[in-house]
Amino acid sequence: MDRRSFLTLTTAGAAGLLASGGALLGSAVRFLFPSVYYEPPQKFKVGYAKDFPIGIPTFLPQEKIYIFRDEAKGFSAASAVCTHLGCTVQWFANDQRFHCPCHGSVFSADGAVVHGPAPKPLQWIEVTLAKDGQLQVDKNRSVADSYHLILPS
Amino acid sequence: MSALLKDLYRSIFRGDPPSTDKGKSELVFYNVWLHIHPAKVRKEHLKVGHTLYLGFISFFLFLILVVTGVALMLYYHPHPAKAYQDMKDLQFVVFLGPFLRNMHRWAAHAMVLFVFLHMCRVFYTGSYKAPRQFNWVVGVWLLLLTLGLSFTGYLLPWDQLAYWAITVGTNIAAYAPLAGPQIRILLLGGHSIGDQALLRFYVLHVCILPALVIALTMVHFWRIRKDGGLSRPLWKLDADSAPQGEPPRPGPASAEKTYGLMEVVTGKPLFEVLTPAEEEDLVFSYPYAFFREGVAFLLTVAATMVVSLVWNAPLEEIANPAKTPNPAKAPWYFLGLQEMVSHSAFLGGVLVPTLMVLALLALPYLDRNPSRRHADRRLVLWAFTVFAIANIVLILIGTFFRGAGWALVWPWAATAGGHG
Ligand code: HEM
Ligand code: FES
Numbered sequence: 357m358d359r360r361s362f363l364t365l366t367t368a369g370a371a372g373l374l375a376s377g378g379a380l381l382g383s384a385v386r387f388l389f390p391s392v393y394y395e396p397p398q399k400f401k402v403g404y405a406k407d408f409p410i411g412i413p414t415f416l417p418q419e420k421i422y423i424f425r426d427e428a429k430g431f432s433a434a435s436a437v438c439t440h441l442g443c444t445v446q447w448f449a450n451d452q453r454f455h456c457p458c459h460g461s462v463f464s465a466d467g468a469v470v471h472g473p474a475p476k477p478l479q480w481i482e483v484t485l486a487k488d489g490q491l492q493v494d495k496n497r498s499v500a501d502s503y504h505l506i507l508p509s
Numbered sequence: 510m511s512a513l514l515k516d517l518y519r520s521i522f523r524g525d526p527p528s529t530d531k532g533k534s535e536l537v538f539y540n541v542w543l544h545i546h547p548a549k550v551r552k553e554h555l556k557v558g559h560t561l562y563l564g565f566i567s568f569f570l571f572l573i574l575v576v577t578g579v580a581l582m583l584y585y586h587p588h589p590a591k592a593y594q595d596m597k598d599l600q601f602v603v604f605l606g607p608f609l610r611n612m613h614r615w616a617a618h619a620m621v622l623f624v625f626l627h628m629c630r631v632f633y634t635g636s637y638k639a640p641r642q643f644n645w646v647v648g649v650w651l652l653l654l655t656l657g658l659s660f661t662g663y664l665l666p667w668d669q670l671a672y673w674a675i676t677v678g679t680n681i682a683a684y685a686p687l688a689g690p691q692i693r694i695l696l697l698g699g700h701s702i703g704d705q706a707l708l709r710f711y712v713l714h715v716c717i718l719p720a721l722v723i724a725l726t727m728v729h730f731w732r733i734r735k736d737g738g739l740s741r742p743l744w745k746l747d748a749d750s751a752p753q754g755e756p757p758r759p760g761p762a763s764a765e766k767t768y769g770l771m772e773v774v775t776g777k778p779l780f781e782v783l784t785p786a787e788e789e790d791l792v793f794s795y796p797y798a799f800f801r802e803g804v805a806f807l808l809t810v811a812a813t814m815v816v817s818l819v820w821n822a823p824l825e826e827i828a829n830p831a832k833t834p835n836p837a838k839a840p841w842y843f844l845g846l847q848e849m850v851s852h853s854a855f856l857g858g859v860l861v862p863t864l865m866v867l868a869l870l871a872l873p874y875l876d877r878n879p880s881r882r883h884a885d886r887r888l889v890l891w892a893f894t895v896f897a898i899a900n901i902v903l904i905l906i907g908t909f910f911r912g913a914g915w916a917l918v919w920p921w922a923a924t925a926g927g928h929g
């Protein structure tokens with residue numbers, strides 16, 4: 357074997373090894389990400405409009421959301437997940453604010469950060485009317501804090 | 510018959526009886542578990558004042574954790590529907606259940622503490638300096654693994670502490686630059702905390718992390734030998750001016766002689782001739798070193814047992830995603846971190862901890878001062894002490910001065926959150 361073909365061969369061999377090593381690593385990383393997520397749906401019905409009191413936010417523990425019903429503006433929904441590190445915020449009627457027990461973030465009634473480590477306001481999510489007349493919430497759809505669902509009366 | 514027994518015995522234990530010097534050496538020599546020790550060790554290394562046996566105690570606590578942990582595995586299912594009930598069974602139904610669970614929990618707490626103290630000992634005796642820089646690095650990884658084992662461990666009971674710790678912990682990971690959210694998915698095996706997440710943390714806790722600890726501990730111990738044994742105690746530094754435990758370096762070869770492989774590698778003649786003074790400094794590992802290590806082991810086990818008989822490991826209410834306890838406190842060793850993230854998730858949860866770890870890893874390479882004497886090390890002693898005290902102060906604030914809603918309060922007003 358001459359010098360040239362020896363070098364070609366070793367280069368090809370090294371490249372081959374590197375490529376298979378990379379493929380192996382890539383597959384290993386891919387393996388760690390599940391192909392199917394068996395998780396609760398992000399879009400769900402929360403009940404009929406009449407079930408929600410006016411003025412006091414209703415907490416849905418399973419879904420970790422607050423449903424608001426305003427006399428004039430209609431329905432809106434906010435995620436109860438603190439934007440800091442994910443603890444569940446609690447509504448306090450006395451100061452009309454959300455408080456997070458983990459690191460003390462406080463949010464106003466419209467979700468804005470009053471103080472604390474939370475970097476972002478609470479997430480507002482879309483509320484729509486399902487065909488059967490129930491309210492429906494989709495956690496995957498963020499909306500502006502001005503978003504409200506007004507039902508025809 | 511007795512000849513047969515004798516044969517059997519001799520086939521297992523080959524050395525002379527350990528009543529002679531040759532037998533004492535062979536005992537160490539022929540035994541795979543013991544030969545991590547040299548046949549003879551320096552007297553000064555057995556002195557409690559040098560190591561305080563903190564590294565040994567860390568190791569013995571790890572052994573306790575392995576034994577009690579395997580026992581707990583027999584009664585634990587890593588599934589949200591079963592895990593908490595298994596804990597209750599361990600508390601009230603399983604024979605010795607509470608005792609084993611207590612031992613596992615308290616040994617875990619103690620291990621975090623003792624590994625930290627061991628690191629401080631190594632620092633203050635300057636034992637991370639050449640040639641031991643790399644063993645310090647191995648040690649830092651062992652510290653991180655110890656914390657990782659604690660974190661993955663206290664999730665397993667699936668109580669409130671577990672659920673909210675995993676929530677906060679994995680959300681901190683999500684603040685990491687570039688791949689943050691992906692890392693969170695990787696840890697949880699999904700987007701939310703459920704059976705996949707518990708299973709992943711379980712596998713990390715009982716398999717991956719312990720395997721890494723065992724592997725690195727082997728490197729750690731092997732390295733101590735290869736770095737020329739333990740560092741010499743500080744009080745010996747003034748006594749002799751010889752280089753401080755430098756690793757053997759090959760000496761100049763002589764053309765007149767043929768060298769064996771051992772001699773080439775170690776640079777020392779195969780049959781070392783010790784001066785009477787050097788000989789005077791050594792004792793046989795058997796029984797002197799083994800006896801002291803045995804005492805340290807028994808004291809560690811006994812202390813863990815006593816604590817486990819008196820205090821029960823905490824267990825909070827069953828995990829409730831809808832309700833975060835108030836205050837929601839991590840175990841004490843993470844309260845410094847919790848205090849920091851309460852100011853900023855990225856700075857306190859990602860940047861500062863990363864810089865702290867990098868500083869620890871780089872320490873032996875940045876500190877190029879060869880002297881181990883305290884008088885020559887003012888600056889670095891000062892820096893490390895500030896580092897250690899800052900960590901302790903943050904932990905104390907988190908433990909005693911934080912109340913509901915993580916507000917600053919006086920210790921007597923602080924409601925104890927879940928810690929344990
Ligand atoms: C699982 C955790 C650890 C275990 C089981 C362990 C075990 C040990 C043991 C048994 C020794 C022998 C002397 C003694 O008892 O002090 C030792 C020495 C040493 N350890 Fe560790 N260690 C751990 C973590 C660490 C950490 C966190 C560091 C530093 C960051 C470290 C750095 C060292 C160094 C440099 C030595 C040599 C000290 C000398 O020569 O005086 N180790 N370790
Ligand atoms: S998770 Fe809400 S303040 Fe940290």
